[in-house]
Amino acid sequence: MGSALEFKDRRCRLSRVLCLLSAIALASFGSSDDPLMGFSPEAAKQQLATEEKFDSLIVQSDLPIWLKQFSAKPHHVGSPYGLKNAEYALSLFKQWGFDAEIERFYVLFPSPKERVLEMAGYRAKLQEPALKEDSTSRAPGGLQPYNAYSPDGDVTAKLVYVNYGMPKDYEVLESEGISVKGKIVISRYGGGWRGIKPKVAAEHGAIGCLIYSDPRDDGFYRGDVYPVGGYRNENGVQRGSIADMPLFPGDPLTPGEGASKEAKRLALKDAPTIAKIPTLPISYGDALPLLKTLRGPVAPDDWRGALPITYHIGPGDTDVHLKLKFNWQTVEARDVIAKVKGSELPDEWIIRGNHYDGWVLGAEDPLSGAVALMEEAKGIGGLLKTGWRPKRTMIYCLWDGEEPGLLGSTEWVETHAEELSKKAVAYLNTDSIGRGFFNVGGSHSLEKFVNQVERYVIDPETHLTIAERARAQKLVGASAADRKELRAKPDMPIGALGSGSDFSSFLQHIGIASFDMGFGGEGGGGVYHSTYDSYDWYTRFADPKLQYGFTTAQVGARIMTRLADADVLPFEFSNLAETIDKYAKELPKLVDTMRDETAEKNREILDGTLKATFDPLLPKAMPKIKDAVPTVDFTVLTKAVERLLSSAKKYSAVAGKAKASVALDEALMQTERSLLGSGLPRRPWYRHAIYAPGFYTGYGVKTLPAIREALEERNWSEATQQIPLVAATLDHLADAIEKATAIAARM
Ligand SMILES: [Zn+2]
Incomplete structure (x- = not known):
């Protein structure tokens, strides 16, 4: 089987003109020396015809309509608008011919009740005001900036700056003889997952933790800020979970078990994934006055951000007061589960998911991915109406409660673990989608398979295959040694999966071959987990026409239908x-x-x-x-x-x-x-x-x-x-x- 790259190189030897032509030739996809994995030649023809039919049944203009509707109001787990979105999606799945239902779980979901951050003569705003330039970012009833699963707390102490707050930053502090014991630490976002920051701070004896977005990593240093440009402005705050998910994700009170109404629950005080010290995320506008009060040594070069101050480590000479109280309520998480029963092998399941809950309006995260999944399901529904049926069962899932801790997907997997262990073939996940390059991580037993799918989908901007575009990008960024390895291999290596989205319980808890895929890398970042992740922002700065969401549906459908209809499952070891x-x-x-x-x-x-x-x-x-x-x-x-x-x-x-x-x-x-x-x-x-x-x-x-x-x-x-x-x-x-x-x- 010749790779796309060899194919291209061969032609390039002829002439530059032919080389250009080859790019166009590549765009007309798979050649006969690239037989579809798992299909006989006859069945492969049938499959390619099905894919062509699928493409004719989907419509790009659906995506912005759904995006606008789903992001019109805050839709975090347990919210009224979240339920509206779930019910609307449910009605669409049914209309398209799926056997669909809402499955409910009862999960611990704290929301902010009281947030105070102050020092002598200063009180932090802790607000993201509405912008007159973006009416789609107005979010009454939205969650104020907070870190979910911070404990309640009321602490007053001096402040120490800990850079990214990762273990190696504490080695630097130690070598300088600075202790955070009994202090409140202030860390910038980045360098590792946010939940690690309060965890490591608590291990070193800190009693409170602030996390702010420094403009060097996430703000004006990167580009113009919203609403002029797409980057984070001085009021933008990154919300996010700080549950100790490396221990286990899902509902903190029901580890390893589905959070049904009757499930046995841990007492709140015994829940091991709840953070140990009160923690609050803030904007760089709110962080600046605090950082200004710091004394002690000047921070090392690579600890300095882009604010107009000399970064000191501290401690400061001013006491800072942090008071946090949360509503520790149990809310309903609603997963939308839509099935098409396999005609020949109903007990072999191919599963597809994206979450639909957001921190506030969540246009990019997660709705850009959720509407792509919806369009894919609509196309599958269209195929059903032509008389096509998948051989194996297909299950489309919209997960709730991903943001606080992969709640909806984890509880579903824990509830159905036994059956899934017997029947699940693979799980395909997506989340936020933006303009740019195709990116996929997952089980390497399906690496060859997913590489082949990439050679059958066209990038909407370059008109190369998405495989070609991804390869070109990886080659540009690679070291000489990696470049050599990349060129020698017919397949692009796929990344290994850690965590951060709903594949975690499928792959790491019950061993189902999984992928996480998406597009991105060319939009301007800067509204992640803030109120400004809105429809206007997305359609101005991320992917104006949702072309990449549309392309995601094409990739997803190929993966799903090839897995569902292959004669032999396309695993390769x-x-x-x-x-x-x-x-x-x-x-x-x-x-x-x-x-x-x-x-x-x-x-x-x-x-x-x-x-x-x-x-x-x-x-x-x-x-x-x-x-x-x-x-x-x-x-x-x-x-x-x-x-x-x-x-x-x-x-x-x-x-x-x-x-x-x-x-x-x-x-x-x-x-x-x-x-x-x-x-x-x-x-x-x-x-x-x-x-x-x-x-x-x-x-x-x-x-x-x-x-x-x-x-x-x-x-x-x-x-x-x-x-x-x-x-x-x-x-x-x-x-x-x-x-x-x-x-x-x-x-
Ligand atoms: Zn997400």
Whole structure:
């Protein structure tokens, strides 16, 4: 099978003109040397005809109409307008021929009751005023800026600036002899997921946490601010959850169990994912007077933002008062679930989802993705009316309560875990969509498949395939070594998934092969989780005609219908095995790097030559000597990966000739499930051995997390314990692939 890139290179040798033509030729998609994965040549023709029919049934102009309607009023979980949107979507799904219903859960959802932030002579505004230039950003009844699952609190203390508030920032503070104990920290957004900031601050003894959007990362330093440009203005605040989702997502009171009315609930005081210290997000307008009061050392270069002040670390000489109270109510989360029963294999499920709840008006996040899903479902409904039926069951889901903590999707997965484990083939997620490049992350057993789909969809602006455009963008940004690797591989590597949207429970809790995909990278950012994420903002700065939402529907439909109608499920394991091999080889390298760095640092401390991090005039705290890094034995892991590589090759050799059978589908579906272990240390909800959100990164992924995190935390005995466990899980995967190979070869 020739890749699109080889195809292009071949032509480019002829002449520049032909090279240009080849771009146009590529736009007319798949060639005969690119047979559709999982389809016989006859069935492939049928499938391509179905896709063409689908394209003729969808209409771009639907998307802005729905976007405007769905974003007209605040629609957070439990809100009246959220219910209206759910009921409207439900009626559309029914009209299109889906068997649809609203499934309800009862989740803990605190909302702000009292918010005070003040110091002598100053009181923070904590408001996002309506703009006369944008009538679509007026949001009576919307949630005021807050961080969901902050505890109530009333604290008065001096302020310390902690940069992004990530663990490595505290190493800098420590080396400067500055403690946050008994202080309120002020951190800027960025550098890692927001929920990590209060978590790490509390671990270091802080009693309160403020998080502000610095204009260097998110504001006027990036571009003109709203409403002149698309970037965050001085009043814009990023709301967001700070539940400890790296422990488990979903309703904080019902871990591992669906939040039905009758479910057993933890007492609020025992809920482990609620943040430990009162935390409030603020605008840079509100942060500036506070930052001005800071004294102490000048912040290092890479800690400085773009506000017109000299950034000091603190503490300040002024007491700051932070008082927060929340309504700790239980609200109804409503998932809209719409099914089309498979005509031949009703017990094999292909699942598609996007959330529809927003923090306020949520035009970009999440409605740009939700309306794309709706258009896709409308097209599927159109196909149904022509007499087409999917072989396998398709389920379209609009999730509620994603913003506070993936509530709707997690509770649904926990409720149906047993059935999903038996029946789910794959889950496809989208969230916010913008102009730009196609981006996808997920299970590497479907990497080849999704790469092929990308070669069949046209980018609306460049008229290249979305695969070509994504490849060009990745090549531009890549290092020389990565570029070489990218060029050598027929498939674009897809990213590993951490967290941050509704795929988490499917993939990491119950082992369903999953993707998260979208477009973006060319719009101006700047309204994320604020009131100004409005219809006007979206249609001026993100994707004026929602062309990329429309294209998302085309990609989604191809993935969904190919998975639903393939003769043999298009799983492929060479890319997966090679990716795991790459992850596994990173681990001994990590140990070597840690060993060298530790030895070097210890030597400098002993020699008294440790270089000042910054401000050499201030007295330093004496850094501690760290234990030397021991030898870690990875032999069993290496052996397991070798076996996996060879099992994967054997499946690839027979996959093309395999005949359709329920037994083969079953075996293929179970491959991702075989990657579930007994759970990560101290957070057993996360059971996937390859992918997890990092305990100290939040959304950011850790691959082979049980081993990698133990190493990073210098917990050598835990790393040594985890290596054989992960190796055993890889053996389970090899077993599962070998089982599928035996079935495929038999026919
Ligand atoms: Zn979202």
